[in-house]
Amino acid sequence: MTRPSEITRERILKAAERLFAERGYEGTSIRAIVAKARVNQAAVNYHFAGKEGLYSEVLRAAFRALTQDQLSHAEEANSMSREEALAAFVRRQLRPLMARDEVSRHMRIFSWETAQPTAVFRKLVSEEAAPFMGLATDLVRRFLPEADRRTLSIAAVWLIGQCSIFVRNREQLANPPVGLSLDEATIDRLADLVGQWALGGLARPGA
DSSP: OOOHHHHHHHHHHHHHHHHHHHHTTTTOOHHHHHHHHTOOHHHHHHHHSSHHHHHHHHHHHHHHHHHHHHHHTHHHHHTSOHHHHHHHHHHHHHGGGGOOHHHHHHHHHHHHHHHSOOHHHHHHHHHHHHHHHHHHHHHHHTTOTTOOHHHHHHHHHHHHHHHHHHHHTHHHHTSTTTOOOOSHHHHHHHHHHHHHHHHHHHHOTTO
16 A cells, blocks of 8 residues: 555656756756645655755656666676677667657756756766666677777767667657657667667777
8 A cells, every 4th residue: 555655755756857857957946846746845855855856866767767678688688699689779778769758758857957967967877877888888898899998888878879869859850850750660660770770880890
């Protein structure tokens, strides 16, 4: 049975996520959050120790929502050939394109961070990104076994970027002039293309 305090905490998180997506961190006040969540400020302070703590939890949930699927398949990927593992990685990175409201809000929050970066976000990335970056680095190492650590890190960021540009800009890409359909068939095709191009880049690093 869900306790009232857990329900209140969840309401605050959902309200904050929506407002941070619409207005960014600086543009969102505690007053607006408590009004939308229909709670008092004491509840925010109790559950999150204020606005910064609340924002950190919203960011953490967004980051994990976009990386957890990859991390949960890490062992499975290790049992695949490097080509199969790369294709599976790309496909999972692009799956959020088929999601709707929640992923869109996550992307808007990250877009705000691109325009107006916060110390909260920088701290969270330093804490949360390591497992996911490690997974991507291990994958590119299978193609670049002689590469040094810096090169592998650059290659991992490059690989992630091939997918994230579509996920981060999903709303704009769905509209003219691109008009990218966000149905399963199109996303499967996109995953195949990005996977092939990524394979070409990693398999011929010196070309």
